[in-house]
Structures are given as C-alpha cells and as structure tokens.
Amino acid sequence: MLENKRVVAHLRPICAHPAWIEIDTAQFRKNLAAIRRMVGKRLFCLPVKANAYGHGLCPMGKIAEESGVDSLGVSCLKEAVELRLQGISIPIVIFGAIHEDQIGDLIEFDLEFSISSKYKAQLVAEKIGRVSRKCRVHIEVDTGMRRTGVRSENALELFSFVEGLGCFDIAGIYSHLATSDVPNDPFALHQIDAFRSIDAQVKGKGLLSHLANSGGVAYYPDSYFDMVRPGLLAYGYHPNGKTDPGSEIAPCFSLKAKVSYFKVVQKGSGISYGHVYRTKEQTRIATVPIGYGDGYRRSLFKKASVLIHNERFPIAGSICMDQFMVDIGRKEAFVGDEAVLIGKQGGEEITLWELARHADSIPHEMLCAFNDRLPRLYF
Numbered sequence: 001m002l003e004n005k006r007v008v009a010h011l012r013p014i015c016a017h018p019a020w021i022e023i024d025t026a027q028f029r030k031n032l033a034a035i036r037r038m039v040g041k042r043l044f045c046l047p048v049k050a051n052a053y054g055h056g057l058c059p060m061g062k063i064a065e066e067s068g069v070d071s072l073g074v075s076c077l078k079e080a081v082e083l084r085l086q087g088i089s090i091p092i093v094i095f096g097a098i099h100e101d102q103i104g105d106l107i108e109f110d111l112e113f114s115i116s117s118k119y120k121a122q123l124v125a126e127k128i129g130r131v132s133r134k135c136r137v138h139i140e141v142d143t144g145m146r147r148t149g150v151r152s153e154n155a156l157e158l159f160s161f162v163e164g165l166g167c168f169d170i171a172g173i174y175s176h177l178a179t180s181d182v183p184n185d186p187f188a189l190h191q192i193d194a195f196r197s198i199d200a201q202v203k204g205k206g207l208l209s210h211l212a213n214s215g216g217v218a219y220y221p222d223s224y225f226d227m228v229r230p231g232l233l234a235y236g237y238h239p240n241g242k243t244d245p246g247s248e249i250a251p252c253f254s255l256k257a258k259v260s261y262f263k264v265v266q267k268g269s270g271i272s273y274g275h276v277y278r279t280k281e282q283t284r285i286a287t288v289p290i291g292y293g294d295g296y297r298r299s300l301f302k303k304a305s306v307l308i309h310n311e312r313f314p315i316a317g318s319i320c321m322d323q324f325m326v327d328i329g330r331k332e333a334f335v336g337d338e339a340v341l342i343g344k345q346g347g348e349e350i351t352l353w354e355l356a357r358h359a360d361s362i363p364h365e366m367l368c369a370f371n372d373r374l375p376r377l378y379f
Contacts, residue, residue: 289322
C-alpha cells in the first residue's frame, strides 16, 4: 500500500482533468500472485502491450518487475524502448513483427524478439554479424491462429536454419491459441496437441516452450509448458466474462469523472446532438466531462449507465467528443460529485464486461481505447 503522502501526490492530476482512471495496484499484485499459484513453477511473461491494456505501460511494468514477473511482453520496439528507458531490466520480448531499420535498437536495448521466417533471420544475421553480438530470439510457430509464424510442418526446418547461422541465442519457441476463451474448445485442444508435438522434438535444447494466453491459463492447464503469457487475466478479467467463485482475480481498473454541470429541463426537451433523446417529463440533467475523444465509446448511448450517489442513471443523448449527459430524474447531483463509469460505488458496480457487451466489443478493445488525456492514478 502506498503511503498517504504518495497517494495525495498521485491525486493532483484530478485537479488538471475532471475525468481519470484509477488503478488498484494492490489488486494487480493479487492477480499476479494468483496466476503464479495456478501455473506453479512455470515462468511468467506479462503482456504489457498497448499501454498495458490501457493501465499504463511503464507503471504497470515496474510493478510487475517488483512483483517477480520473469519477463514482459510487448508488440513493438517503441514499447520495449520506453520500458528500458524507465530502468526496467528484466527480459522484454517483442512479439510483433520487427523491421530491418529496427535491428540496431533491438541489439542496443538488449531485447528479445520473434523470428518466423528465414528471410527475417537472414536480415538480422547480416546486421548483427557486423557487431559480433548474439541476439536472443523466439521462434514463432503458427498452429492455427493464421496470423504470423512459420507453419507447424516447417518449424523444425526454420529452427535448424536459425541455429545454423551461429549469431542467435534461441531462447524459446512459441505459438498462440486462437479459441481458448471457453473451456474444452476442440480447436484449442488441437493447437495444444500440435504444439506438444513440436515441443517434444526440441526437448533438450534449453528452449522455453510457451503457448498459454489468458484463456490457456484459465481453462487449459495442458497448455502451460515452460512459460505462460496471460494478459487480460493478469489485469483482472476472465476471458469468458464469468468470474470463478472464490477467485482472487479481480479488475484493478476504474473509470471516474466529476459532474461538471447540472440543470433542470422541461418535458419534451431534446438532449445532445440530433435530439435523439427527448425527456419524458421535467427532469434533471447532469453533464459528465468525458467522451469518445477520451475513448468512451459513442455506441454506448441508449445502453450504458453511470453511477452517481450509489444509483444507476441512463446516458441521455448522443455521447459527444468531450462530454455526455445523464438523466437523473428527480434526484440531485452537484458540480464536483463523483460519477463512476467503470467500477464500484456503494453497493453498485458497472463492469467492463457489461460495457463491452453494450458496445458489441471485448474488454481488450475497450481498455486500449482509453487514451492519455485521462490521467492514470495508482493507489
């Protein structure tokens, strides 16, 4: 738990912006510890790509490092360099594609990255051959995602080619599950079997075999192999939207704002752009200073609610770029009152899964949409 004076210091950005994200760091640590217990002695690579799923790249990376996570996973060089510049020293693996002009920085910042073709391996080999330094890489295998990675039947050939170049330290071999969000999915089981066959053929070479994402960790223990890579689960969300009874894993992300305006409007008044919402009687309208310019989806109109004074109220009218309105009926709300868009207030809660379903989306996309105009406050 942070000291009170540090919490106060972190609260200052609220004065600069009337909407903010709160991150419960204690709950985040509980999630990491719970996953550790689930996977036993396997290594834990925490994905922090896309601004740590909207939670804040470097702050969450630092907490993860302090909590004993073995490595961090990112999608691009930019994310990895930001982490290194903040002093994070544990291994960082880039799972996205790397390009020729990035090879120098990959070496300079001591980063691990994916190789999924002879062409990319040769490009890197030509570059690092001039600096007499080996690169740590992971061979990516496509067992069914059909995104990137060498075909399963060609995986060992690529491994031998990379090994033969003599300038690589092959750290691992991995694949990605495509349908693991629900238990007992036949294709997920097929992918696990396909990867197990590859793993058996490279045993004894000192490689880390890794396959399990959040769905794998939650529902497929046979997918654990040597290392796991749960992203969504680490941030507190079960992949299928159902929380296991007794689970210590819970969200550490809340979205809040201060009411910025309050007025009484008459029956039949149109609210917001296009007047697609009209009041059914004289009512009170509160304005909340957050909108799609912050990442709060415009499609949530007519579906989402907001908590004010421990009660749910519907969004009234189209969501604007920087604000939206809430119909609070005969209740009262004053400028400065707290509105909760995601999270708990009193005995009520608006979950991220609830919003994602309203927006015909998934938690990953919703979290990644919240941009840096919203300050992140870490408690």
